[in-house]
Amino acid sequence: xxxxxxxxxxxxxxxxxxxxxxxxxxxxxxxxxxxxxxxxxxxxxxxxxxxxxxxxxxxxxxxxxxxxxxxxxxxxxxxxxxxxxxxxxxxxxxxxxxxxxxxxxxxxxxxxxxxxxxxxxxxxxxxxxxxxxxxxxxxxxxxxxxxxxxxxxxxxxxxxxxxxxxxxxxxxxxxxxxxxxxxxxxxxxxxxxxxxxxxxxxxxxxxxxxxxxxxxxxxxxxxxxxxxxxxxxxxxxxxxxxxxxxxxxxxxxxxxxxxxxxxxxxxxxxxxxxxxxxxxxxxxxxxxxxxxxxxxxxxxxxxxxxxxxxxxxxxxxxxxxxxxxxxxxxxxxxxxxxxxxxxxxxxxxxxxxxxxxxxxxxxxxxxxxxxxxxxxxxxxx
Amino acid sequence: xxxxxxxxxxxxxxxxxxxxxxxxxxxxxxxxxxxxxxxxxxxxxxxxxxxxxxxxxxxxxxxxxxxxxxxxxxxxxxxxxxxxxxxxxxxxxxxxxxxxxxxxxxxxxxxxxxxxxxxxxxxxxxxxxxxxxxxxxxxxxxxxxxxxxxxxxxxxxxxxxxxxxxxxxxxxxxxxxxxxxxxxxxxxxxxxxxxxxxxxxxxxxxxxxxxxxxxxxxxxxxxxxxxxxxxxxxxxxxxxxxxxxxxxxxxxxxxxxxxxxxxxxxxxxxxxxxxxxxxxxxxxxxxxxxxxxxxxxxxxxxxxxxxxxxxxxxxxxxxxxxxxxxxxxxxxxxxxxxxxxxxxxxxxxxxxxxxxxxxxxxxxxxxxxxxxxxx
Numbered sequence: 001x002x003x004x005x006x007x008x009x010x011x012x013x014x015x016x017x018x019x020x021x022x023x024x025x026x027x028x029x030x031x032x033x034x035x036x037x038x039x040x041x042x043x044x045x046x047x048x049x050x051x052x053x054x055x056x057x058x059x060x061x062x063x064x065x066x067x068x069x070x071x072x073x074x075x076x077x078x079x080x081x082x083x084x085x086x087x088x089x090x091x092x093x094x095x096x097x098x099x100x101x102x103x104x105x106x107x108x109x110x111x112x113x114x115x116x117x118x119x120x121x122x123x124x125x126x127x128x129x130x131x132x133x134x135x136x137x138x139x140x141x142x143x144x145x146x147x148x149x150x151x152x153x154x155x156x157x158x159x160x161x162x163x164x165x166x167x168x169x170x171x172x173x174x175x176x177x178x179x180x181x182x183x184x185x186x187x188x189x190x191x192x193x194x195x196x197x198x199x200x201x202x203x204x205x206x207x208x209x210x211x212x213x214x215x216x217x218x219x220x221x222x223x224x225x226x227x228x229x230x231x232x233x234x235x236x237x238x239x240x241x242x243x244x245x246x247x248x249x250x251x252x253x254x255x256x257x258x259x260x261x262x263x264x265x266x267x268x269x270x271x272x273x274x275x276x277x278x279x280x281x282x283x284x285x286x287x288x289x290x291x292x293x294x295x296x297x298x299x300x301x302x303x304x305x306x307x308x309x310x311x312x313x314x315x316x317x318x319x320x321x322x323x324x325x326x327x328x329x330x331x332x333x334x335x336x337x338x339x340x341x342x343x344x345x346x347x348x349x350x351x352x353x354x355x356x357x358x359x360x361x362x363x364x365x366x367x368x369x370x371x372x373x374x375x376x377x378x379x380x381x
Numbered sequence: 382x383x384x385x386x387x388x389x390x391x392x393x394x395x396x397x398x399x400x401x402x403x404x405x406x407x408x409x410x411x412x413x414x415x416x417x418x419x420x421x422x423x424x425x426x427x428x429x430x431x432x433x434x435x436x437x438x439x440x441x442x443x444x445x446x447x448x449x450x451x452x453x454x455x456x457x458x459x460x461x462x463x464x465x466x467x468x469x470x471x472x473x474x475x476x477x478x479x480x481x482x483x484x485x486x487x488x489x490x491x492x493x494x495x496x497x498x499x500x501x502x503x504x505x506x507x508x509x510x511x512x513x514x515x516x517x518x519x520x521x522x523x524x525x526x527x528x529x530x531x532x533x534x535x536x537x538x539x540x541x542x543x544x545x546x547x548x549x550x551x552x553x554x555x556x557x558x559x560x561x562x563x564x565x566x567x568x569x570x571x572x573x574x575x576x577x578x579x580x581x582x583x584x585x586x587x588x589x590x591x592x593x594x595x596x597x598x599x600x601x602x603x604x605x606x607x608x609x610x611x612x613x614x615x616x617x618x619x620x621x622x623x624x625x626x627x628x629x630x631x632x633x634x635x636x637x638x639x640x641x642x643x644x645x646x647x648x649x650x651x652x653x654x655x656x657x658x659x660x661x662x663x664x665x666x667x668x669x670x671x672x673x674x675x676x677x678x679x680x681x682x683x684x685x686x687x688x689x690x691x692x693x694x695x696x697x698x699x700x701x702x703x704x705x706x707x708x709x710x711x712x713x714x715x716x717x718x719x720x721x722x723x724x725x726x727x728x729x730x731x732x733x734x735x736x737x738x739x740x741x742x743x744x745x746x747x748x749x750x751x752x753x754x755x756x
Contacts, residue, residue, distance in 0.1 A: 297511075297582065
């Protein structure tokens with residue numbers, strides 16, 4: 001059995017090897033680009049210039065950083081558990097890259113088309129949690145332990161809404177095959193029928209990636225980098241690589257599952273280059289919003305984070321699944337089905353906003369302004 | 382069948398975390414040892430003294446003019462306010478009358494310094510709560526404007542040593558009034574920016590409301606002053622209660638919080654910044670040309686024997702100077718009453734029972750300057 005690649009027929013193993021290598025190299029370059037873009041975007045938001053010195057417009061900054069990190073001494077604390085400490089970066093790094101196997105960049109441009117693609121991707125990418133715990137535990141550092149345990153709590157909590165929101169879409173799309181889900185959206189993207197699922201997915205995605213406002217495991221001002229605190233050089237850069245690769249893969253999945261990937265709005269007949277452009281544009285938009293959120297919001301606290309996941313996101317995503325099931329089991333006319341799905345989603349978004357508003361924005365007395373009087377201090381007391 | 386329940390409860394042990402002296406959130410070299418049960422703080426032990434330079438003893442070897450420069454170094458975010466206490470203590474000992482113009486300029490500079498100091502607070506506090514640097518750069522842009530003005534006047538960006546017993550070191554620049562107005566206009570927008578960035582942010586509110594509450598009685602017991610005390614509901618502002626300089630002649634409001642939590646401290650400081658702008662605007666209209674030093678000013682500053690305690694309202698609270706003189710050109714004994722030191726004492730009471738992440742926020746809300754704590 002052979003797959004065509006570059007117009008040649010070749011053995012499956014060789015084909016897989018070449019494709020995976022292309023992915024790994026592409027991703028590494030992509031991550032370096034992402035880091036550069038993030039630094040520039042953040043700098044714009046913060047009235048800074050960002051990197052300017054290395055190369056034209058600082059374009060080579062990431063390369064310089066990578067070189068520096070590779071050349072740096074790989075320090076391992078004396079009391080660290082050698083095996084756990086040294087293996088942790090791989091446990092973070094490998095699952096993310098395995099996930100790329102099923103991600104469709106364009107029609108026919110994926111390593112493998114799996115019928116359980118979505119399931120496989122979620123299963124693979126959630127393994128990296130083990131790496132975080134290993135890094136936290138193996139470092140023999142209290143900040144790292146706290147960060148590692150926080151990351152477990154957070155990832156387990158947010159994995160559920162993430163999976164359930166994707167499941168809700170899979171019900172609508174009637175498939176777990178990522179390529180089919182994308183192809184099915186040639187008419188209209190899933191975000192129209194499942195707005196709340198998209199919102200939950202996006203929030204859970206930010207939490208999964210440990211990005212602000214959910215950067216509790218790595219919170220700079222509290223646990224000083226959390227599990228990474230003892231890592232340096234190449235191992236630290238592997239964590240970094242995995243972090244940005246995860247951001248990229250999540251944005252790709254979001255754009256494929258919710259925003260129509262390469263299929264919407266121009267259909268499947270579009271040429272390959274344009275499909276890639278479409279995917280890139282949608283993914284970049286998702287990533288930009290993640291950066292945007294990062295610069296403006298404070299960090300949440302661990303109990304608020306858990307409450308948000310278990311008390312709000314999880315019930316709402318379950319409700320969406322129930323509604324979807326109830327709507328889809330009766331074969332209603334297509335217009336009515338879609339109206340019901342979209343309506344329930346919009347209603348869910350409003351419920352979410354209402355609950356957040358109600359629990360946070362309590363009326364709050366403002367400071368009293370005491371104007372100048374001729375009374376003395378003793379008299380006012 | 383035997384019971385599956387464990388025969389005896391496992392004992393759990395609290396984890397001790399050493400936060401600082403090298404930690405991004407401790408605002409200098411402050412060290413707190415947190416005893417945590419999971420994420421909840423059970424006890425806090427704070428360690429200070431890493432910045433101790435023996436400043437009070439050192440001041441005894443410096444004459445009054447050299448001592449001014451040292452006050453800058455104790456309170457490096459509100460230098461003019463620190464200088465003011467020292468200079469006024471000397472003036473009180475020597476019984477010098479300060480010319481009107483100098484008093485108005487001192488007021489303008491002190492209030493500008495309060496602005497720059499509170500901007501620094503808003504930025505640094507944003508970072509403590511977890512905003513990735515955005516508030517920090519916004520606040521620093523504003524602070525930078527004010528520092529530029531100070532540099533034009535005094536020739537230095539941080540250590541001004543501009544106030545002198547009797548008045549000022551030299552006359553301000555010719556375009557002083559215009560420049561201050563310019564800076565104020567920018568600062569007004571800056572206050573609005575900082576207010577808009579965080580005050581109504583849902584996560585910010587969730588993180589700060591109801592955290593680090595301290596009652597008015599407790600705050601008084603700990604000796605807290607400044608915004609920390611006022612946020613707890615005590616309207617003690619030395620500019621109002623025992624006016625110095627020309628504070629009795631200007632109109633301003635004293636913001637007083639109702640709850641005494643971290644959010645109130647933030648609101649009080651934001652409001653104080655608006656009031657500072659108001660005070661400066663009034664000062665500018667009342668500023669008249671004139672001498673900046675009294676006519677009969679001795680070449681050598683020699684105080685008569687005596688002792689004096691003089692306190693002023695610095696951005697962080699009461700900055701007091703207790704000075705004993707046995708005659709001569711230097712103080713026999715000098716004691717600095719540091720507002721941050723007193724405020725910091727309340728940290729343990731505020732923090733116990735809250736989360737680790739809150740400990741950082743509470744410490745940030747006290748707005749400490751470690752140089753002033755340790756002196």
